[in-house]
Amino acid sequence: MIRTGAGKDPLLRRPFSIHQSIAQGQIQIYFKVVGRGTEILAHVKKGEALSVFGPLGRGFRIAEKSPACLIGGGLGIAPMLFLAKRISQVKKDCSQDLIILGGRSRSEVEPLVADFEQLGLKLACSTDDGSYEMRGYVTDVFKNHDLPADCSVYCCGPEAMMARISAMCKEHHYPCQVSVESVMACGMGACLGCSMPTKSGIYAHVCLDGPVFDAEEMVWNI
Amino acid sequence: MEYLKESDSIPDLRVKIGTLVLDNPVMTASGTFGYAREFEPLMNLRRLGAIIVKGISLHPRAGNPPPRIVETACGMLNAIGLQNVGVERFIKEKMEYLGNLSVPIIVNVLGDSLEEYRQITERLCHCTAVAAIEVNISCPNVKKGGVAFGTDPSMAAAVTKVVKQESTVPVIVKLSPNVTDIVAIAAAVESEGADAVSLINTLIGMAVNLKTRRPELANVIGGLSGPAIKPVALRMVYQVARAVRIPVIGIGGIETAEDALEFMLAGATAIQVGTANFINPRASEEVVEGIGDYALRENLHSIRELIGALKVG
Ligand SMILES: Cc1cc2nc3c(=O)[nH]c(=O)nc-3n(C[C@H](O)[C@H](O)[C@H](O)COP(=O)(O)OP(=O)(O)OC[C@H]3O[C@@H](n4cnc5c(N)ncnc54)[C@H](O)[C@@H]3O)c2cc1C
Ligand SMILES: Cc1cc2nc3c(=O)[nH]c(=O)nc-3n(C[C@H](O)[C@H](O)[C@H](O)COP(=O)(O)O)c2cc1C
Numbered sequence: 001m002i003r004t005g006a007g008k009d010p011l012l013r014r015p016f017s018i019h020q021s022i023a024q025g026q027i028q029i030y031f032k033v034v035g036r037g038t039e040i041l042a043h044v045k046k047g048e049a050l051s052v053f054g055p056l057g058r059g060f061r062i063a064e065k066s067p068a069c070l071i072g073g074g075l076g077i078a079p080m081l082f083l084a085k086r087i088s089q090v091k092k093d094c095s096q097d098l099i100i101l102g103g104r105s106r107s108e109v110e111p112l113v114a115d116f117e118q119l120g121l122k123l124a125c126s127t128d129d130g131s132y133e134m135r136g137y138v139t140d141v142f143k144n145h146d147l148p149a150d151c152s153v154y155c156c157g158p159e160a161m162m163a164r165i166s167a168m169c170k171e172h173h174y175p176c177q178v179s180v181e182s183v184m185a186c187g188m189g190a191c192l193g194c195s196m197p198t199k200s201g202i203y204a205h206v207c208l209d210g211p212v213f214d215a216e217e218m219v220w221n222i
Numbered sequence: 223m224e225y226l227k228e229s230d231s232i233p234d235l236r237v238k239i240g241t242l243v244l245d246n247p248v249m250t251a252s253g254t255f256g257y258a259r260e261f262e263p264l265m266n267l268r269r270l271g272a273i274i275v276k277g278i279s280l281h282p283r284a285g286n287p288p289p290r291i292v293e294t295a296c297g298m299l300n301a302i303g304l305q306n307v308g309v310e311r312f313i314k315e316k317m318e319y320l321g322n323l324s325v326p327i328i329v330n331v332l333g334d335s336l337e338e339y340r341q342i343t344e345r346l347c348h349c350t351a352v353a354a355i356e357v358n359i360s361c362p363n364v365k366k367g368g369v370a371f372g373t374d375p376s377m378a379a380a381v382t383k384v385v386k387q388e389s390t391v392p393v394i395v396k397l398s399p400n401v402t403d404i405v406a407i408a409a410a411v412e413s414e415g416a417d418a419v420s421l422i423n424t425l426i427g428m429a430v431n432l433k434t435r436r437p438e439l440a441n442v443i444g445g446l447s448g449p450a451i452k453p454v455a456l457r458m459v460y461q462v463a464r465a466v467r468i469p470v471i472g473i474g475g476i477e478t479a480e481d482a483l484e485f486m487l488a489g490a491t492a493i494q495v496g497t498a499n500f501i502n503p504r505a506s507e508e509v510v511e512g513i514g515d516y517a518l519r520e521n522l523h524s525i526r527e528l529i530g531a532l533k534v535g
């Protein structure tokens with residue numbers, strides 16, 4: 001949770017995924033300007049201090065023994081670099097792993113590719129308009145790849161995309177984890193504002209119980 | 223050179239709510255502090271005057287569908303829908319931890335009938351850890367077509383009467399600002415024996431998304447809180463404090479010790495920190511520190527000297 005400024009407006013912190021972090025205590029976020037908070041953040045100068053509160057919630061749980069398929073769509077690419085790094089560190093064999101990145105057009109995907117390439121994992125990209133790599137959705141890339149039967153899927157992106165991927169994983173019996181979004185006020189379980197309906201009928205709280213959930217638990221709102 | 227002498231006593235920050243003595247006037251507002259445990263790693267809970275936990279009803283409530291919150295200018299709207307685990311699970315799962323904190327625990331209660339208010343009070347008064355009860359009367363009265371108890375002096379008085387009859391601890395009645403005359407409601411609950419009133423609960427508001435042409439909240443309307451409501455809250459605290467003899471607890475947009483002290487000048491005996499907890503989890507503790515610093519700086523013997531000391535005219 002990041003406070004975009006010290007004043008009363010914008011009032012609340014904004015939630016972001018950690019894109020990269022290093023042991024020396026630096027974190028990097030990757031974000032898109034969608035409103036006032038992100039607009040202010042985009043103008044923060046080097047050396048300026050910001051109040052950051054985290055890390056919070058439950059992240060992806062890595063299945064160390066099974067091949068991994070990471071899928072990031074649009075801004076859902078942001079948490080995938082952190083995950084890909086962790087996977088390349090903790091898993092002994094990454095030879096069957098695959099990262100799929102997709103966006104609307106070249107500018108949403110290409111600038112991030114170099115960072116992922118450094119990890120040496122297999123990479124496949126798509127853009128809706130075909131301006132970079134394959135034309136189509138990440139779901140098409142996913143379909144076109146022959147994934148190992150014991151593959152674990154990790155996914156973050158727009159809800160419609162995560163819903164499609166979840167359904168496809170269910171068909172193939174791949175365990176699938178999704179990282180979901182919701183509006184947040186506190187990020188620590190105090191306001192109960194970040195609720196998300198689940199299959200069990202009760203509301204989960206994205207900041208505490210998530211943002212990563214088993215796809216099986218989710219009720220998609222599309 | 224001026225001779226520097228140690229002040230002989232640190233300023234007295236204690237205040238009294240009914241029979242309950244608080245170490246300082248700072249509490250956390252219901253619904254903005256979870257069940258306190260969430261804040262344990264981030265601050266020293268023991269510094270607080272009292273902790274008010276999330277509103278509890280007789281039976282569990284699932285709450286409203288999302289989106290439940292939206293930010294507005296200098297504030298936020300919420301329509302959480304009074305989600306809570308119900309009184310039995312609250313006692314089973316949260317009470318032991320809270321009881322061991324050595325800070326007065328005030329339980330905020332809600333109901334949709336007089337009978338529910340009565341039963342929940344009875345249940346809570348069996349727990350030794352409960353120092354006081356705060357009654358949220360901003361809830362709809364199901365038997366009266368869903369009109370909020372807190373909008374009608376006679377209904378507000380009826381709830382107070384029921385809870386007072388059952389309660390063995392001080393009763394604070396939390397007033398709704400969504401009324402024409404808040405003084406009339408305060409007077410009505412005082413006459414039924416309320417030990418204190420706290421105000422204000424959230425102001426009903428709404429936000430519209432032009433792009434989607436939909437309301438921002440699934441519930442359409444929600445409660446406004448945060449710095450945006452502070453002037454309204456101050457005005458209501460001022461008016462109520464002049465009209466009643468019981469202590470008034472000020473709530474609404476308090477983020478700093480300065481905000482808190484302004485409420486005390488306007489007549490509040492104690493205050494609650496709400497939305498500010500979301501932005502700065504240490505906000506309530508910082509308010510305690512700031513009030514102490516102020517009292518020292520101003521050479522106050524007791525913080526109580528400030529209550530209602532506003533100079534008017
Ligand atoms: C767990 C989590 C991780 C996130 N990680 C990232 C990240 O790594 N990079 C990134 O760019 N964004 C991320 N987001 C989304 C980010 O929090 C929002 O884009 C941001 O809060 C918008 O703030 P604003 O003040 O600019 O926009 P506002 O002025 O608040 O809103 C502008 C528009 O953005 C929409 N919006 C606001 N909040 C969200 C939200 N939480 N999700 C989707 N849309 C929203 C509003 O509906 C509105 O249309 C994440 C959100 C969550 C919950
Ligand atoms: C997310 C949220 C949940 C709340 N839940 C409750 C509640 O359960 N019971 C209650 O009496 N008041 C509740 N309130 C109202 C606050 O206790 C407080 O009266 C109000 O927010 C004004 O104070 P503030 O501006 O400091 O937040 C809630 C407020 C918020 C923002």
Ligand code: FES
Pocket residue numbers: 183184185186187188189190191192193194205206207208
């Ligand atoms: S954001 Fe407040 S409970 Fe999740």
